[in-house]
Amino acid sequence: MTTLKLKPGAATPPKAPGKPPVRRADPAKRSRTTVPEYIAKASTARDVEAGPGPEKERKARPSAAPHQVAGKLPARPAKSPVSASQQDRKQDGRPRQFDDRDTPRRGGKQRDGFESGEFNQDRKTNPKFSPKPVPSQPELPRLSKRMAELGLCSRREADEFIANGWVKVNGEVVDVLGTRVAPDAKIEVSKEAHQHQAETVTILLHKPVGYVSGQAEDGYEPAVVLVHPDNQWKEDPSQTVFKRGHLRGLAPAGRLDIDSTGLLVLTQDGRVARRLIGEDSTVEKEYLVRVTGTLSEEGLRKLNHGLSLDGVKLKPAKVSWQNEDQLRFVLREGRKRQIRRMCELVGLTVVGLKRVRIGSVTLGKLPVGMWRYLRPGERF
CATH class of the missing domain: 3.10.290.10 (RNA-binding S4 domain)
Structure with a gap:
């Protein structure tokens, strides 16, 4: 590149002919540092319509636009701009309420004007929170x-x-x-x-001491492990042949403690389970209980009716002496360790417990550790 040096006083070279130079606009007519007049007027009009509010809000709201201070525009922030929802918040941290909305947004956020409430209230008392019921009709049972x-x-x-x-x-x-x-x-x-x-089966098991009714716990095996061909009672009146499919979905219908023995029902039939352990079950369960201690007439009366466990009053029971050291209990409910806890409340200690009947089905001559099928026509 060649550099030309002009001597002082040298004449300026003539400009090439062409379009005249563009004149810049008068800076006074296009200010980039002051608020446009139409914005200031609109902001003032909003303040007038809103009327006088709390002193805290009047100070927090300038006459110009919310993002302008002292009539000047701020420099571009280095961080991300403030969102519109954050600008809508008042100085006290509460979200601005949108009173002109007819119905609330279902699942919306509070900052968007959502107001929590019951959406199925009576239309007469609160029509804002009473949308039409959904087609699934949740008030109907499944x-x-x-x-x-x-x-x-x-x-x-x-x-x-x-x-x-x-x-x-x-x-x-x-x-x-x-x-x-x-x-x-x-x-x-x-x-x-x-x-x-x-095709479903129900099995009656004479549970021995040391087995739990349901899932294995604390090193004790579940009673269902005893259900195999070698333990089927040879005098089983049902004459049903054991199949491995009879173990699928086999579950206990009721509980019997680890330290207790007697009749335990395992079934695949949901109807049987509901009848024995359903909320509305009234099937009687009979137990023979060996106890130690002294039982008064008042204590015997309380065992029949008048005791509570965990703050819940027990249903009436039938309790009587079977012999000098054994009581007979007939219950219509099955609370956890119910008989043992009942005896403790009247000063007795249980040393042996055996369930001998559920409904009309008795343990009979079924040996300990053996099982049989519920025969056709046999009902609880």
Whole structure:
């Protein structure tokens, strides 16, 4: 590149002919440091319409736009700009309320104007929080629960029947789990479902001491491990042949403590389980209990009715002397370690407990550690 040096006083070279130079706008007519007049007027108008508020809010709100101070625009911040929801917050930290919204946002956030409340209230008392009910009609019972209430099967079996298309409601097949039905709906179960129920088994076991009723705990084995062909009672009146499939889904219908012995029911039939341990069960359970200590007439009366466990009053029982050191208990409920705790409340100590009857099914001559099938026609 060549550099030309001009001598002082040299004439300026003539400019090439062309368009005249563009004049810059007058800086006074285009200010970049003051608030435009139309913005200032609009902000002042909003303040007038809002009226005088608390002194704290008037100081926090300048006459210009919220992001402008002292009539000047601030420099561009280095961090991310403040969101609109943060600008809407008042000085006291509470979100601005949107009173002009007709209905609240379902699942919205408080900063967006969402107001928590009951959404199924009466329209007359609070129409704002009373949207129309959803099509699922949550106030109606589920089909599986309704089938269990009618005694058709257990809720677990009901789900299986529904999934297989074995259930009809008012003449139409229902195969969707969670379907809700009216309490007066007509529910029908197909022949396939009844055949499936007929294949389920119920086993009566004479549980020995040292086994737990349910899952293994503290090194003790569950009583179900005793259910195998070698332990089947040879005098089993049902004449049913053992199959490995009889162990699938086999669960205890009731509990019997580790230190107790006697009749324990294991079943695949949900109807049997519901009858024995359901909330509305009234099946009697009879026990023979060996005790030590002195029992007064008042104590015997309390054992029959008048005791409470964990703050809950016990149902009436039938308690009487079987012999000089053994009591006979007949209960209609099964609280945890109920008989042992009842005896402790009247000054007795239990040294032996044996369950001999559940409903109309008795332990009979079934040896300890042996089991048999519930025979056809035998009911609890």
